[in-house]
Every structure is written in C-alpha cells, then in structure tokens.
Amino acid sequence: MKTFDQTFLKLFRNGNQDSFKILYDKYFDALFLFGNKYVSAQDVVEDIIQESFIKIWEKRSSFYHEGAMRAFLYKTVRNSCLNQIEHQKVRKSYEGQSDKNICDEDYFLHNVIEEEVSRIIKETVHKLPESARLIYLLSLKGLKNAEIAEDLDISINTVKTQKQRASKFLKENLKNLFSILYFI
Numbered sequence: 490m491k492t493f494d495q496t497f498l499k500l501f502r503n504g505n506q507d508s509f510k511i512l513y514d515k516y517f518d519a520l521f522l523f524g525n526k527y528v529s530a531q532d533v534v535e536d537i538i539q540e541s542f543i544k545i546w547e548k549r550s551s552f553y554h555e556g557a558m559r560a561f562l563y564k565t566v567r568n569s570c571l572n573q574i575e576h577q578k579v580r581k582s583y584e585g586q587s588d589k590n591i592c593d594e595d596y597f598l599h600n601v602i603e604e605e606v607s608r609i610i611k612e613t614v615h616k617l618p619e620s621a622r623l624i625y626l627l628s629l630k631g632l633k634n635a636e637i638a639e640d641l642d643i644s645i646n647t648v649k650t651q652k653q654r655a656s657k658f659l660k661e662n663l664k665n666l667f668s669i670l671y672f673i
C-alpha cells in the first residue's frame with residue numbers, strides 16, 4: 490500500500506474528486522472486512538462504509554496526514570457498527586415484547602377500551618356549549634382562571650361558573666362510562 494504524499498492530501502482537502510476515489514479504493518476492502526467482524530449483513534456494512542466516506546469527505550479540510558484519515562475511517566466504521574448492533578438489540582427486544590402484547594387478549598381489550606373512552610369523552614366535551622367548552626379545554630391545558638379570563642376578555646366569575654357547569658355536565662353525561670369501567 491503506498492502512502493499518500495502531501496500533494497494528494499492537499500488535493501483531497503481542496504475537494505478533488507479523483508483523490509477521493511483513490512482514498513475510497515485504497516481503504517474500502519479493509520474497512521469492509523473490519524466492519525464485517527462486527528456486523529454480518531454485508532449490505533449493512535457497505536452502507537456503513539459509504540456513510541463513513543461521506544463523513545470524511547465532509548470533514549476533508551481537517552486532515553493533514555494519512556494516519557488521521559485512516560484512524561477517522563476505522564473509528565467511524567466501528568462506532569457505526571456498534572450503533573447498528575445496539576439498534577438491532579433494541580429492535581429485537583421491542584419486537585419480542587410487541588409480538589407478545591399484540592397476541593394478548595388483554596392488550597386488545599385495553600386498546601379497545603382506551604380508544605372508546607377517548608372517543609366518548611371527546612364527543613361529550615364537544616356537546617358542551619361553546620363558551621363552556623372553550624373555558625374547560627383551556628383549563629385542561631393548565632391555564633389558571635385569571636389567565637383564561639384575561640385571554641377571553643371575561644370576568645373570573647364567568648370562568649368559574651362556566652367551569653362548574655362544564656364539570657357538572659360532564660359528570661352527568663359520563664357517569665355511565667365510569668360505571669362500565671369499574672366493572673371491567
């Protein structure tokens with residue numbers, strides 16, 4: 490393997506594509522064998538190497554000797570391979586858990602109940618008079634009575650009254666829902 494001279498490095502740092510091709514040809518096979526020790530999927534290793542060369546190209550102006558470029562490429566490939574391994578572990582763990590949950594009858598029932606409760610509550614809130622609904626939704630977002638009154642240009646007493654009416658309406662219209670959920 491011949492070493493790169495200063496002329497080559499200068500061309501590379503200045504964005505010469507031929508010098509990039511020489512660098513690529515010189516290190517691709519070695520990086521592939523290196524990456525393949527971490528990740529067995531050849532296409533994944535090839536993608537990792539491609540991305541490593543993109544990174545070195547983007548940072549080309551900071552390399553002044555071949556050793557730094559070589560170290561950068563190997564470290565980039567190693568780190569990307571380790572990230573890939575970790576990603577696969579997380580994915581397999583999630584898929585295993587997900588598969589268990591998806592087949593579970595309780596998982597199905599829980600999701601159906603959650604979606605139905607959400608739908609019923611939204612429909613009931615939508616049935617509130619517009620002013621009460623607006624005040625109630627703002628209070629759910631964490632706004633204080635004074636903030637709501639200021640935003641809507643109404644009195645604090647109006648805010649309190651509308652919130653009380655909304656709460657009473659929701660309790661009355663959702664009481665059967667809570668009874669059903671108690672038995673489930």
